[in-house]
Amino acid sequence: MEKTLAAHGLILRGGFVFSGNENAPPGPSGAPARSVLLVGQAGAAPWPHFQQWLGSQPDGLANPLDTWAREVIGAVAEKFGARAVSPSDKPWLPFQQWAMRAEGLKPSPLGILMHPQYGLWHAYRGALLFDHEVEIERPQGQIHLCDLCVGKPCLNSCPVGAYSQSGFAYDNCRSHVRGENGEACRGEGCVARNACSYGAEYRYPADEQTFHMASFAGL
Structure with a gap:
């Protein structure tokens, strides 16, 4: 499975077995799934494959990255007898909770899960649900890098103060990115995210960051 995913720049991001009293989503048979494997990326590995x-594809394709991920992960699911699900599926599935459980991660002040190796430069693109138990070793005692960070540059770098200990001011951020003063964010990516030095070697290239910011802002 890892080799199949790697051909698209994707990797397994951990997984777990659902307990008997959990409200697990349906597996491939339609019965509650027994286990889940998360699929995602570290750094920009999938970017050239997606491009x-x-x-x-035809011009103007809506939600192209979601569409690509669904296509790729869906094919992997079919090959390995799983059901593919996406973070954009409705009703929403608890992907962040799954990720925290699978990899032992915690949210950064930006809301993005902080990874001890990849920093903020990683993502979850989908998951594979199985009718049977899939044993996978889960990491223990992960270091939460945000606990070691004294200056919290991510909270002090946003030009409109969209991030704070009380949460994310979505409307302020989106208005800024879309406005005349948001050129740096549109062209170089989120200033707050880029201010974090952890996992810098996995930072997305400028064109990928521009793509994500345009998608966020609806441009």
Whole structure:
């Protein structure tokens, strides 16, 4: 499975077995799934694969990254007898809770889960649900890098103060990115996210960050 995912720049991001009293989503048979494996990325590995795929699609395709991920992970699910689900599926599935459980991560002040190796430069693109138990070793005692960070540059760098200990001011952020003063965010990515030095070697390239900011702002 890892080799199949790697051909698209994707990796397994941990998993777990659902307990008997959990309200697990349906597996491939329609009965409650017994286990889940998360699929995602570390750094920009999927970006060239996605760009190549996008070049073969019609202009103006809505939600292209979600569409690509669904197509790729769906094919993997079919090959390995699983049911593929996406973070954008409705009703929403608890992907962040699954990720915290699978990899032992905690949220950063920006809300993005902080990874001890990848920093803020990683993502979850989907998950595979199985009717049977899939044993996978879960990491123990993960270091939460935000606990070691004294200056919290992520909270002090946003030009409109969209991030604080009380939460994320979504409307302020989106208005800024779309406005005349948001050129730096549109062209170089989120200033607050880039202010974090952890996992810098996995930072997304400028064109990928521009893509994500345009998608966030609806541009």
